[in-house]
Amino acid sequence: MYQQFICAVLESVINKALTLSLNGNKGLSSLDQKCLVVQLSELGFPLSFIICDGKVLVTSMDEHPDCSIHTSIKTLVELKKDQQVTELIKQDKLNIVGDIKVAQQFAQLAETLDIDWQTELAKHIGDVPTFKLTQLGKKLANKLGFAARQIEADSTEWLVHEKRLVVPRSEISSFNLQVSELDIRTEALTEKFAKLNALLSDNKE
């Protein structure tokens, strides 16, 4: 029943987000009774998003969707980053069946979500604590970001230069180039040998 648990959590999170969004749930009216099924390879069961009366229902039924998407969480992130739908379809990382317009409208709905977290938080704990908390959050995020970058740089240094456990991309490219050049030279040499052989056999005759 973990499927139902995930659906229930998703449903309440999505509807809460829609309630808090500054844009409201205006975009939902055009999608009324539309059903988008997302089959994520990591989950192993479908997630069906159905719009009903200004709310989003999430179920694990996959019958009669208007649009069905088969993909993985990783691909969804790539999709968000680069908007490279066609490329991902070509690579079989994304499979869309049905009315793609429905998927686009759902994506648009997600993009237009705009929640003013500070105002929402201030309603519960007050303006000054919210301000202080936001400042603290920003500082923490900066420090964590810096620490993450530092750790990444240090570990790269250790793996690539100190222990030489990982080969950098430039070295792989250079190696590939050398192999290609060697390949060309070998081919030229083979041709030369073939010609010499032919010459030798002509002389013998």
Add this chain to the structure above:
Amino acid sequence: MSAQDQDHQDNSTHFGYQTVDKTEKESKVASVFHSVAAQYDVMNDLMSFGVHRLWKRFTIDASGVRPGNKVLDLAGGTGDLTAKFSQLVGKEGQVVLADINSSMLNVGRDKLRDRGLVQNIDYVQANAQHLPFEDNTFDVITIAFGLRNVTDKDEALRSMYRVLKPGGRLLVLEFSKPEQELLTKAYDFYSFNILPKMGELVAKDGESYQYLAESIRMHPNQETLKEMMETAGFEHTTFKNLTGGIVALHKGYKF
């Protein structure tokens, strides 16, 4: 067995662990639900630690309901399944919330109306044994935690079969027999020692919750209920145990 004993057995049924006259059971069950109706949802959440919501979601997912369908939520009580079905069948569809108990029906109707669900829901006070609908009316029938309170379960199943459309399906969500011995013991302790006390504290009615625990034990197990559905005419009958068999979802089709 004398003819008198046989006659007595035919006219008697269970009300929890008591054996009562068939005519008596209906009024006894009615008084239980009149008593608990107001606190029904709170008690459900408390007793099941909220898991009843997942059991109901599972039922909805298994129903295969689609826009335009006609659904009967039998013994629908406070309308948890009706609320979801109403959204899923859309404006073209229809959901009938039926319950024999007027108090439960009133609580359900008020709750759904407060949530703005009015367009496609009808309310009918009906006995599951004598459903007041034409033959072949519904695409989906659900009865969640209601069948064990019905006096004549076989008759109720036949009645459901009659009003179901060919191709339609019946889903029975009901307490059942746990699969593991250890779970059975823990469940028994919980049902007979903690549940009535909870009922006493929250709903001020420990007796009704004592009946609940007893009625669960007297309800047919998974296999028996499956056979009963098949006898009533249902085909492709299956069941799925939920939470270790504490609850089971039976599904059958009419072809």
